[in-house]
Amino acid sequence: MALLTYRLLLIFLLPVVLLAAILRSLSQPAYRQRLHERLGIVPNKFRSGGIVIHGASVGEVLALKPFINQCLAEFPNLPITVTTFTPTGSEQVQKIFGDRVQHCYLPLDVWPCTTMFLTKLKPKALVVMETELWPNLVAQAHKLNTKLLLINGRISDKSVTSYQKFSALIKPCLAKFDQVLAQSEANKERLIALGARQAHCHNIGNLKYDISEGSDTKVKYQTLSPMFPQARPVWLLASSHEGDEQLVLDAYRKAREAHSELLLVIVPRHPERFDKVAQLLAQEGFSYQRRSNAQPIMSETQVWLMDSLGELLAAYQLANIVTIGGTFSTIGGHNPLEPALYQKPTIVGSDMANFAEVHQQLVQQNGIITLAHQDNKQQLALQLSQQVRQLLVNNTQAQTLGSNAYQVVKANQGCSERTLAALKTELS
Missing domain, CATH: 3.40.50.2000 (Glycogen Phosphorylase B;)
Incomplete structure (x- = not known):
């Protein structure tokens, strides 16, 4: 019921979200470019059946760099699609990886947008980073038997209370992940408290330590x-x-x-x-x-x-x-x-x-x-x-x-x- 309400609300708010993006583009013109991707319309040339890895912006993309490079080496026959939300994050993906990965914006977490995105890419796995919990996208991917991984997971002490207010959405969302990989033991315990399955939640360290000079x-x-x-x-x-x-x-x-x-x-x-x-x-x-x-x-x-x-x-x-x-x-x-x-x-x-x-x-x-x-x-x-x-x-x-x-x-x-x-x- 909570997910249905969430979906209906976001569909209703879709024009408002698009208007906000256009208004933001007055100071950052890049926000009015490639709006079709935010609606879930993926470029026709993209291959399907691979791995989608999402990092919201510049910091996440830089932290993901070693992992993405390892995925490219380990899965040479699978298309790797890297998504971001911000234009600066998008620019980093293009600078670092060029045409070695497929790149587009992650769509808005609205039912028709996520449906088009997942229908086109048909990912074997969807990997999201840190606090990128999108209930609609996760629910649809889970229904399609896409493997779901939350990596470098973190929830700060002051964020826990905010997330608990939306537990009807967050708890089932976290429970759908096949793997929840936390940055630390404290983050692991917070994620379990919010709904991650204990047997599927592990503390494996922080990706951001794997920084190197390229x-x-x-x-x-x-x-x-x-x-x-x-x-x-x-x-x-x-x-x-x-x-x-x-x-x-x-x-x-x-x-x-x-x-x-x-x-x-x-x-x-x-x-x-x-x-x-x-x-x-x-x-x-x-x-x-x-x-x-x-x-x-x-x-x-x-x-x-x-x-x-x-x-x-x-x-x-x-x-x-x-x-x-x-x-x-x-x-x-x-x-x-x-x-x-x-x-x-x-x-x-x-x-x-x-x-x-x-x-x-x-x-x-x-x-x-x-x-x-x-x-x-x-x-x-x-x-x-x-x-x-x-x-x-x-x-x-x-x-x-x-x-x-x-x-x-x-x-x-x-x-x-x-x-x-x-x-x-x-x-x-």
């Missing part, structure tokens, strides 16, 4: 490196959200009192904010350049705005210190393992809910600096600037932090292979 990142590094001044220390703000830039700029002003040569690099999380961040830099009176101008960084430039996509991993290599955005509010943070791969000392705010277990391991191994929660933004900016200044003068501390973080990455790798083994078991 040839595409090396090429991007070779492009970026000549643009950077050799003698200046670099502080990089990664994946920034609204409010992060102002906080870091306030801290940067204080840090420059002792380190006037310090270069700040800002990488906004969402491309629709590039111009807004540029306006903020102008209003605050900073000398800045934009990556899109493709010019070397000048000696008088204080801030370099990376208004580009897919270059963050390469940029980490050029940084002396990293601060991760989305950790100073209620966003939940972003992946601290990426700078750890390059042994970079990293500073985060108090909100790392999206990476709670990863963050805990880094803290235990002295591989990250976490700022204390502060409601007063001026005090938080002061605390941040003090940590940056400390790392700039204490090279031993900076190297130790980076080295310890790297060891955490290496010690926890192998989840991709375990995920592949689970998929092979289901398809055998």
Whole structure:
């Protein structure tokens, strides 16, 4: 009954959802492109009878990269279809995999859209990542005897209550999965509490530890490196959200009192904010350049705005210190393992809910600096600037932090292979 109500509601809301996508396309034109895919109309050239792997956006696609590559090697005769929701995620799939995979958007979780999608692709397995629980899609795939795997599963403490409000939908949805592979024991227990079958739910680790530098990142590094001044220390703000830039700029002003040569690099999380961040830099009176101008960084430039996509991993290599955005509010943070791969000392705010277990391991191994929660933004900016200044003068501390973080990455790798083994078991 709950699923039927859900289906009817979404059918009723379909025009509203499409209108929202069109409105969003005013700031991001890519959202009005390929709308037919969001309705479940898959390109005619796509082969059927393979494996569908879904990662919502950029972070998920990057985490899935090793697993997808292993699937391509293990199942050379099966078409691998990789789906995303966001245009930036779509762009990453195309950059990383090219024509080695089939790619389209995952359709809206509305009965006619998912029906067309599944009827065309007829997947042997549908693999979804983390919290991508779409009751209608899962129910239809299950009815077609498609193997269902939830991989890298995670549910944060604060999300459990929200999911429990929709238990009539979530519980039967989770129960239909043939394998639920959790990031950690805590996530496993939460998923079981929400409805996953205990015998089919396992803790196998986090895919995001299986990060590595690919040839595409090396090429991007070779492009970026000549643009950077050799003698200046670099502080990089990664994946920034609204409010992060102002906080870091306030801290940067204080840090420059002792380190006037310090270069700040800002990488906004969402491309629709590039111009807004540029306006903020102008209003605050900073000398800045934009990556899109493709010019070397000048000696008088204080801030370099990376208004580009897919270059963050390469940029980490050029940084002396990293601060991760989305950790100073209620966003939940972003992946601290990426700078750890390059042994970079990293500073985060108090909100790392999206990476709670990863963050805990880094803290235990002295591989990250976490700022204390502060409601007063001026005090938080002061605390941040003090940590940056400390790392700039204490090279031993900076190297130790980076080295310890790297060891955490290496010690926890192998989840991709375990995920592949689970998929092979289901398809055998």
